[in-house]
Amino acid sequence: MRLSNSMPVCQQIQLPNNCPALEIPTGMLKLLERPPPAMWHKEKLVIIMGATGTGKSRLSVDLATEFHAAEIINSDKMQVYKGLDVVTNKITDRETRGVPHHLLGTVDPNADFTSRNFCDNASASIESILMKGSLPIIVGGSNSYIEALVDDDGDDEFWGFRSKYDCCCLWLDVSTPVLHEFVSKRVDSMVENGLVDEVRGMFDPEKTEYREGIRKSIGVPELDKYLRVERRHFGVDGETRARVLREAIDEIKRNTCNLASRQREKIQRLRRVKGWNIHRIDATEVFRKRGKEEVDGAWEKLVARPSSFLVRNFLYECVLT
Structure with a gap:
């Protein structure tokens, strides 16, 4: 439901000819021009947060296929860019299951795609999706993007994100040791x-900085030394190249684990310091069953079903106990 396009109330009231002029403070004029946010019907959307590798993409598609036209x-800061689909671990066409x-x-x-961008x-995108009568689901591990979006009041507190939207925030979490082993x-x-x-x-041997665009992705700067060694051809034996490659891969693993830890800490800060209402979904046992036949059943029981319950109650305004 949108705000009415009808004439503001102050213009609909006809004052008697002998009524003295009214002096209305500027702040009051602002209120008369549009109702306060509490009087609006807020649109609803879902946000799925979590560290890298926790299954956020899978959960988002599960929910999108369950709830009509989501x-x-x-x-994700790196997945917004074209290219490097493996490096950035983009969801594949098959995994999207037709969800836009x-x-x-x-x-x-x-x-340089900033938080403002x-x-x-x-x-x-949110407005475009809502105009279709569909449910927007925001998903990704870049919590700074999500924080900037949700806490952005723009130029006017009346038109800030929180005044327009109700959010159901889901945190897909996996214990640190289990997640580090998986990533x-x-x-x-x-x-x-x-x-x-x-x-x-x-790879461009003329560039030595990895501070712009997709080149910041974990996996790109770590391989710089190996790719330079690889280009020499002469004076570098196969054993040396293999060692340098192993070192690069180990560095990618360390940096990915460090990223996961930082992402987890940021979500905890949003809950504890900023007071965000974030529902934690613990997927640790699912990851412990990786490679076993019962993994899909564990995902359904421990992740998909509880998430669906939370979103359904959020959308239909049921009371959670």
Whole structure:
């Protein structure tokens, strides 16, 4: 439901001819021009947060296919860029199951896509999705993007994000030791799926800085030394190249684990310091069952079903006990 386009109340009241002129303070005029946020019907959206590798993309698609006509907005800083699909671990076409995704692989890889850029583009996507009568689901591990979006009041407290939208925030969490073990194995799988070839394809020996665009992705700066060694051809034996590559892969694993820890800490700060109402979904036992037949059943029981319950109650305004 949107605000009415009818004439403001102050213009509908006809004063008697002999009524003295009224002096209305500027602040009151502002209130007369539009009702305060508490009088609006807020639109609803879902936000899925979590560290890298916790299954956020899978959960977002699960929810999007369950709740009618939902669409997904990516909030991962590196996945917004075109290219390096393996390095940035983008969701595949098959994994999307036909659910529309916004801000996924759409930005020039050399651009500096800031938090302000994300807020502007995400807000436009949200409005576009809502105009279709669909549910926006924001998902990604870049908590600084999400924080900037949700806590952004723009130029006017009346038009801030929180005044327009109600959010259901889900935190997909996995205990640190279990997650670190998983993301380390995932890096090995990414290498098998072409991570080194992807980085090699965009490697420029003339560039030594990795501070812009997609080149900041974990996996790109770590492979710089190896790719330079690889280009020498002469004077570097196969054993040396293999050692340098192993060192680069180990560094990718360490940096990915460190990223996961930082992301987890930021979510805890949003809950404890900023007071965000974030529902924690513990997926640790699911990850402990990786590779076993019962993993899908554990995902359904421990992640998909509780998340669905929370979103359903949020959308239909049931009382949670």
